[in-house]
Amino acid sequence: MGSRYGTIVMGPAGAGKTTFCSALIEHLKMNRRSCFYVNLDPAAEDFAYTPDIDIKDLISLEDVMEELHLGPNGGLIYCFEFLLENLDFLTEPLEDVTEEYLIIIDMPGQIELYSHVPILPALVKTLTRGSLNISMCAAYLLESSFIIDRSKFFSGTLSAMSAMLMLELPHVNILSKMDLVKGQVARRDLKRFIDPDTSLLQDAPESGLKYDYKDGVDNGDADEKSTILAGETFASLNRAVAQLIDEFSLVSFLKLDAQNEDSVGTILSYIDDCIQFHESQEPKEPNDQLDDMDVDGMG
Numbered sequence: 001m002g003s004r005y006g007t008i009v010m011g012p013a014g015a016g017k018t019t020f021c022s023a024l025i026e027h028l029k030m031n032r033r034s035c036f037y038v039n040l041d042p043a044a045e046d047f048a049y050t051p052d053i054d055i056k057d058l059i060s061l062e063d064v065m066e067e068l069h070l071g072p073n074g075g076l077i078y079c080f081e082f083l084l085e086n087l088d089f090l091t092e093p094l095e096d097v098t099e100e101y102l103i104i105i106d107m108p109g110q111i112e113l114y115s116h117v118p119i120l121p122a123l124v125k126t127l128t129r130g131s132l133n134i135s136m137c138a139a140y141l142l143e144s145s146f147i148i149d150r151s152k153f154f155s156g157t158l159s160a161m162s163a164m165l166m167l168e169l170p171h172v173n174i175l176s177k178m179d180l181v182k183g184q185v186a187r188r189d190l191k192r193f194i195d196p197d198t199s200l201l202q203d204a205p206e207s208g209l210k211y212d213y214k215d216g217v218d219n220g221d222a223d224e225k226s227t228i229l230a231g232e233t234f235a236s237l238n239r240a241v242a243q244l245i246d247e248f249s250l251v252s253f254l255k256l257d258a259q260n261e262d263s264v265g266t267i268l269s270y271i272d273d274c275i276q277f278h279e280s281q282e283p284k285e286p287n288d289q290l291d292d293m294d295v296d297g298m299g
Contacts, residue, residue: 003134005277006105006134008105009139012143012156012159016176016256020139020174022049025049036053036094039051039054040107042055044056053094076110091131121167137169139267141176142159143156151238157196161248175253175255178256196246
């Protein structure tokens with residue numbers, strides 16, 4: 001058995017992870033490549049392509065919340081702890097996957113999994129070592145609308161960096177849903193988000209948010225009233241986050257429009273480079289490709 005290759009698709013809720021997985025599968029099929037789709041979101045319901053492995057066949061978030069009276073976050077952590085106790089459910093089917101396949105793992109959107117708890121690092125170690133030995137790349141999606149609110153963008157960038165440090169995998173960070181911000185951000189400004197520029201906070205437009213300071217209520221030190229009203233504490237926090245990101249200098253982004261075939265292909269090429277997918281593939285002779293086309297035509 002040769003090497004195996006895969007990507008684990010992560011990011012906050014609403015970033016478009018499942019949509020990206022579907023677009024990636026479609027692109028692979030159109031380019032005559034094989035893929036193996038794994039859903040590890042115990043709350044996911046709708047799929048454009050049926051997963052080859054679905055965690056809901058083992059455990060579902062709805063059942064956990066109902067039977068154990070847990071909230072969504074606590075229930076999700078329980079689901080992954082249960083998965084780690086029953087890893088054969090995941091590893092046994094993957095044993096049969098060959099090196100021609102790209103394994104695509106679709107993850108849930110709770111940030112705690114990527115930044116706070118050691119569950120996902122433990123899972124990654126199982127997949128990348130031992131008999132499976134999957135050469136894996138993490139694809140971290142951040143919704144492009146975050147760039148409209150610069151403090152939110154740097155918060156999202158920090159979560160991406162946290163995932164990079166936690167998982168210790170090659171990373172491709174992606175600004176998804178680029179079609180949503182088309183025409184809203186100048187191209188020269190967009191470059192400052194692709195390679196996060198901390199000076200973005202210095203010329204950030206006013207958010208319009210105001211701190212509601214109430215008389216007769218403990219709002220903290222009275223001497224700090226003007227500072228709070230001016231948002232200096234919030235601004236100071238943002239600067240500290242940006243400085244941390246700048247000092248590590250780990251995060252840069254690729255642009256993704258999942259409806260654009262070329263955009264999806266570009267992301268895939270970066271993933272392939274990270275996992276060195278093409279280096280293990282045997283070159284096909286022209287007659288082999290014609291035989292493949294004949295077989296597809298017969299189907």
